[in-house]
Amino acid sequence: MKIVAETERLILRxxxxxxxxxxFELDADPEVHRYLGNKPVTGKDQVVTQINAIRQQYINNGIGRWAIIDRKTGGFIGWTGLKFVTELINNHRNYYDLGYRLIRRYWGRGIATETAHVSLQYAFNKINVNEVYAMADCENVASNRILQKVGLNYIETFDLEGIKHNWYKIEKTGFENKIPDR
Incomplete structure (x- = not known):
């Protein structure tokens, strides 16, 4: 088990x-998938396929989403981190994408903001990337707020499979290495 980063209350691995x-608990919840195309998983076999794909990203790209673990309980909270995107999205390819997804009972505790900031620290200070992108469904107010809070700048709105999304970017030179307000 490779630990990537730690905070006072979380372990990212x-x-x-x-x-x-x-x-499975995370991705079977329709409310979690409300702004993700409404396609929750229906079986653990789908989750195993997802995990294997993420683990292959570690091998192929040296990066992939990370598990968020509660430091006190050892419980799984969700995932966060960077993904190297090789398919064409919004006229971009071969870029680092910031993302996060939490089990619903952990919403509203500042965890996504905290882990997004740590992910940006990792991107700019550990693997020395020059820019990170992110996107969020225009109607997902919470996710849009988090991206802005950690310093990403709104670039434009684009259509992804018939759904309007906001496109964000942050450059290394614009990243302030401070913990954002939760």
Whole structure:
């Protein structure tokens, strides 16, 4: 198990097959998938496929989403981090994407903001990327607020599979290495 980063209350580590139950709880919840195309998983076999794909990203790209673990309980909270996107999205390809997804009972505690900031620190200070992008469904007020809070700048609105999304970007030179307000 590779720990990537730690905060006072969280551990960020590589996702493993042992996370199948936590990821199933996360991705089977229709409310979690409300702004993700409304396609919750229906079986743990789908989760195993997801985990294997993420683990392959670690091998292929040296980066992939990370599990968020509660430091006190050891429980799975969700995932966060960077993904190297090779497919064409909004006329961009081969870029680092910031993302996060939490089990619903952990919403509203500043965890997504905290882990997004740590992910940006990792991007700019550890792997030395020059820019990070992110996107959020225009109607997902919470996610749009988080991206702005950690310093990403709104660039434009674009259509992704018939749904309007906001496109964001932050450059290394614009990143302030401070913890944002939760």
């Amino acid at each position: 590589e996702i493993q097959l042992t996370d199948v139950d936590g990821i």
